[in-house]
Amino acid sequence: MSAHLADSVIYGHLWGTPELHALLDDEARVQRWLDILAALAAAQAEVGLVPADAAKVIAEHADVNLLDLAEIGAETRACGHSTLGLIRRLRRALPDSVGEWVYYGATVQDITDTWTALVIRDVASIVDRDLTRAEAAATDLARRHRDTLMPGRTHGQPGLPITLGFKAAVWAAELRRHRTRLAEGRPRWEIVQLGGALGTMEFWGDAALPxxxxxxxxxxxxxxxLPWITARDGIAEFVNLLALVTATLAKIGQEVYELQRPEIGELSEAFMPGQVGSITMPHKRNPELSEHLVTLARLVRANATVAVEGMVAEHERDGRAWKTEWIVLPEAxxxxxxxxxxxxxxxxxxEADPERMRQNLEAGGSYVMSEPLMRALAERVGKHTAHELIYEATLAGRQRGxxxxxxxxxxxxxxxxxTTEDIDRCLDPRAALGAAPSFVDRVVNEP
Structure with missing residues (x-):
């Protein structure tokens, strides 16, 4: 049984992926901690701090399959220390002559923070891969629907014609910027932690820097x-980038959620046979993906807030700050x-419905075309006077129906x-697209 939905047999698919679970579950964490301990011993052997034979034996025993996680858990609860249970169990599996060289001079954060940096590295690669895929899909939408007319909306109301390609290009460009942010941040995040008790590496003497x-x-x-025991800005930055990424996806989801409403009907999620929207209303096709994207983004933003709180640390070590990352980083x-x-x-x-988009443009008597008419009139009477005249005419027209x-x-x-010809020319929705098609081309054609 699981208390966290991410680990639920029934609901886990909504809160994580098998790929990420394989990085973050207990076995994966302990195995990577063991790998870090083996790497530390090998590095210490290289600089003459640990016997080479001892480092080799430590590496041979750094296998989670040789240890009992339940016993490690019991030992951890007994000693009240986050990693000592693992160290004790590993030492018992080693020859007596080797056990003294495990974890030589290191401290908790040397192991756990290095694990965190490795997780960030691996997750960043997954995020970049999937951002690339999402960007490609949005770019393809922009390309295919470069000239597909639809209503643009401000404050929830129809404003002017745009194209679906323009909307998708905005999404693609935003996703692309996240990839740039990710690439820029990785050198700051993907760094080891090794500082010893207070970050000065005093235990290792002159061999510290080598x-x-x-x-x-x-x-x-x-x-x-230098060691970053109390400098948690890198982790806060990474989690906040995840918040930005998921917020963009939530914005896309929110748009589809709204435009899939039957009274609008311009966009819809792909429907899979067997998908059920409601137990009581068999006809329903709910925007399940879109809705859940908004939910997930809210949770990541909450994690990001806690990650920033972790930056406020006391003195040279503060478990209150960095231990929150053990929850918020995996969740995020x-x-x-x-x-x-x-x-x-x-x-x-x-799925897009261009005909419905066109109908929605024309619905309500084509009043969404007021700006092109105001612009044409402004050339003759000035912009502000033109606005007043068009405003009064539209008000009177709506009152008359x-x-x-x-x-x-x-x-x-x-x-x-x-003239009548001037008015008819301005009522063509394409007269109000401005540079939208050119902006789509910029995004689509960017290497």
Missing amino acids: LLAAFARHVGLAEPE CLYSGVSLAMGCRLLEGL VDLRAALLADHRITAQL
């Missing part, structure tokens, strides 16, 4: 400028991973300036 370089090399991470990674997977499915299967064309033709102040 050890730091060797340890980084053996682990496969970069060497930091799990939620972000499933959010990206769902976002890719949503974008790749998104006529379309925009009829409303304008009934106002002699407007017909004195614009």
